[in-house]
Amino acid sequence: MHTRSVQPSTSFEYLMWIFTRISGLAMILLAVIGMSGAFLLGARTQMDLPTLMRWTFFPNPNHVVNSNIPDVALGWATAYWQIMQMVIFFFAATHAFNGLRVILEDFIGESFLRPLLRGLIFLLWLFSLITAVFVILAS
Amino acid sequence: MALNRKVGFFRGLSYRGGGPMLSWMLHRITGVGILVFVGLHVIASFFMQQTGSDIATFINTIYESWVFQIFVTFFVIFHALNGLRIAILDLWPRLLSYQREALWLQWFIFVPVYGLTVFLLVQRSLVGG
Numbered sequence: 001m002h003t004r005s006v007q008p009s010t011s012f013e014y015l016m017w018i019f020t021r022i023s024g025l026a027m028i029l030l031a032v033i034g035m036s037g038a039f040l041l042g043a044r045t046q047m048d049l050p051t052l053m054r055w056t057f058f059p060n061p062n063h064v065v066n067s068n069i070p071d072v073a074l075g076w077a078t079a080y081w082q083i084m085q086m087v088i089f090f091f092a093a094t095h096a097f098n099g100l101r102v103i104l105e106d107f108i109g110e111s112f113l114r115p116l117l118r119g120l121i122f123l124l125w126l127f128s129l130i131t132a133v134f135v136i137l138a139s
Numbered sequence: 140m141a142l143n144r145k146v147g148f149f150r151g152l153s154y155r156g157g158g159p160m161l162s163w164m165l166h167r168i169t170g171v172g173i174l175v176f177v178g179l180h181v182i183a184s185f186f187m188q189q190t191g192s193d194i195a196t197f198i199n200t201i202y203e204s205w206v207f208q209i210f211v212t213f214f215v216i217f218h219a220l221n222g223l224r225i226a227i228l229d230l231w232p233r234l235l236s237y238q239r240e241a242l243w244l245q246w247f248i249f250v251p252v253y254g255l256t257v258f259l260l261v262q263r264s265l266v267g268g
Contacts, residue, residue, distance in 0.1 A: 021226040
């Protein structure tokens with residue numbers, strides 16, 4: 001029988017637990033901000049609902065190119081949205097890879113594989129962040 | 140004797156946890172699903188953008204098709220609403236006595252939002268575009 005010790009002090013697991021909740025709420029809030037920004041830029045007359053939803057989930061100009069926006073570069077393809085995208089992606093990627101870590105650790109349990117798993121997930125997380133920055137900046 | 144956590148996968152599936160267990164399983168499945176599908180989309184977009192790769196275009200064509208989007212939107216909307224319920228109940232544990240009402244509210248929001256999404260996806264596909 002394996003008993004886990006109570007961890008009253010801040011640990012990696014505790015911080016990630018809090019981060020998962022906060023990042024989840026933050027992503028919903030960022031989506032609301034994205035959607036509001038779209039409406040302020042004239043989305044009501046310039047695009048249909050699916051395009052608006054694509055923008056809401058991730059404010060990338062590629063998501064709205066096939067709409068009636070006269071010029072995507074004005075207002076939609078600005079640095080503000082690029083930074084928003086990077087923030088959203090950071091929260092999403094960390095939230096997701098932490099979730100993956102929790103699920104896999106449930107199956108693996110206490111074993112020498114745990115540090116290996118964490119290292120692999122860390123590398124995947126880093127790789128996806130770098131890829132996302134490239135995609136965002138080159139859009 | 141204390142809890143034995145070393146239970147096999149299929150033995151674990153036979154645990155009769157009811158609705159809450161289904162929510163927990165779906166939350167995990169949708170979470171991993173989002174990671175895989177959206178992650179593949181990001182990687183494929185990267186390669187499409189940088190190299191014009193045919194495989195990447197193929198992956199993105201599947202991803203953007205309306206049939207696939209019916210699944211992707213289910214994954215995202217369910218995970219978001221269920222996660223919102225979990226996050227709120229975790230951060231404000233006093234609300235746990237309203238767990239049942241929270242679940243009711245979650246499905247009350249999910250059904251029309253997802254229903255509208257599927258309706259629009261199918262309708263637009265039938266119109267062509």
